[in-house]
Amino acid sequence: VSPATAVPSAVRGAILAVGGGEDKLGDRVVLKHFVELAGGRDARIVVVPTASRVQDCGAQYEDLFQRLEAGSVRALPVQTRADAARPELLDTLADATGIFMTGGSQLRLGSTLGGTPLARTLRRAHAGGAIVAGTSAGAAFLSEHMIATGDNGAVSRSRGVTLAPGLGLTNRVVIDQHFSQRDRLGRLLAALAYNPFAVGIGVDEDTAAVIGADDVLHVVGSGGVTVVDPGHVNFTSVGRAGRNDPVCVLGLRLHLLVRGTTFNLETREASAGELVALHA
Amino acid sequence: VSPATAVPSAVRGAILAVGGGEDKLGDRVVLKHFVELAGGRDARIVVVPTASRVQDCGAQYEDLFQRLEAGSVRALPVQTRADAARPELLDTLADATGIFMTGGSQLRLGSTLGGTPLARTLRRAHAGGAIVAGTSAGAAFLSEHMIATGDNGAVSRSRGVTLAPGLGLTNRVVIDQHFSQRDRLGRLLAALAYNPFAVGIGVDEDTAAVIGADDVLHVVGSGGVTVVDPGHVNFTSVGRAGRNDPVCVLGLRLHLLVRGTTFNLETREASAGELVALHA
Secondary structure, three states: OOOOOOOOOOOOOOEEEEOOOOOOOOOOHHHHHHHHHHOHHHOEEEEEOOOOOOOOHHHHHHHHHHHOOOOEEEEOOOOOOOHHHOHHHHHHHHOOOEEEEOOOOHHHHHHHHOOOHHHHHHHHHHHOOOEEEEEOHHHHOOOOEEEEEEOOOOOOEOOOEEEEEOOOOOOOEEEEEOOOOOOOHHHHHHHHHHOOOOEEEEEOOOEEEEEOOOOEEEEEEOOOEEEEEOOOOOEEOOOOOOOOOEOOEEEEEEEEEOOOOEEEOOOOEEEOOHHHHHHO | OOOOOOOOOOOOOOEEEEOOOOOOOOOOHHHHHHHHHHOHHHOEEEEEOOOOOOOOHHHHHHHHHHHOOOOEEEEOOOOOOOHHHOHHHHHHHHOOOEEEEOOOOHHHHHHHHOOOHHHHHHHHHHHOOOEEEEEOHHHHOOOOEEEEEEOOOOOOEOOOEEEEEOOOOOOOEEEEEOOOOOOOHHHHHHHHHHOOOOEEEEEOOOEEEEEOOOOEEEEEEOOOEEEEEOOOOOEEOOOOOOOOOEOOEEEEEEEEEOOOOEEEOOOOEEEOHHHHHHHO
């Protein structure tokens, strides 16, 4: 799996990695932002509730997006690999301007959708310009390498995290969610230490890391996004440490982003952006 | 308060910041290291149990260090500011080769010892070569700026930490303890963001950050030491963020050190040191 090749002349859609727990009753900043990016009253939104075991999870998000006056909304009833090959569902997905994957279990998501026509259609829609969002497990699944399971807590243990292939909309990042709320820095660092080529993105609840086609990440919502850049790591003990030993990683760069600040995944530069202007 | 001026020709003693919960029954690696640095069978160890409300805390450490065959051990019964001016206690302290401050409350420690003859004598002993160790609250108190109280958890909130003057043996670091066990990265980052001149040192339980007279930090014990270097921070929102807003900090450097690795507080370079040699 590698990022889908963009259709010539199409601009790849933005990716919204939501940390879970997005506000659904108040200002709904994160959900509103998704609807707006998808086209607002012209949006054709498709909800993929596959990660969830909650029967009406898809219907709940249909209702939420309708209240936010999205043009059209449809939740796809995809619970099995057979569902993920049903032509009428694929047609709906291919026509979407915004795709939203709910929370639940990223292993359920990966094992149900991986390698199916639906996953291919989703990747193609994204390459053609559709916005793709995921919350909680849905966020973890967006990237090429996803955190499948891991220990919570700040200690980085050498076997404290398990990676699995994700949907592959980008391979530049490894995404973790409920980040501050579940103290997941330790497992994100362990995941990066395995192979320090990707940037670690830890998204707080009620917060989205929005990655544009230009590979600039910005923040929407009430929390923060922790960016861990291992590009300058000059030593890690992860290949040598015993099981459950604390991991040694030297030379990480760390940025705590909030609304208004950005991180360029290409140049790996953080910028205070609007935040300086707002307070100048 | 600034670091005590070294007596001419004397080499300042090492500082051992212990993250609390050091092993007292098994290998006792951290406590043994302290006894050895203090001179082993020639050591004259003084225990300062002021942080603790436990009646026999001093006696317990006397017993621990005697079992480790330290030359002599004495716990000073200092519970009040009046105690901290008793000449016979000051004489004992001035003659120590190793001084150990127990855990408890760093505010109790600071408010009892701050500005007393005992604090001055302790600083002078350190400048003259005595090793000074502190565990838990005792570790927090070692540096010029100490974390007095703060929220646990990974989120860095703009008012999530309160600093207070510490003992002042070094002003190069801000020390936090029980670091991974209580998920204190958030409050350490908030503390650094106030004024990013010092290096943040988060010490895990059963682990010591040992800072030598050469300002090289190394690690002893079973856990890790998290080093946060804000020397390249180019933006922080801490002066502008509202109470309890997440803090933005851009440009931090982060190193997870374990036994065998070092961090030079002068050059701010992390080194895999022995760890490379051990596995070469």
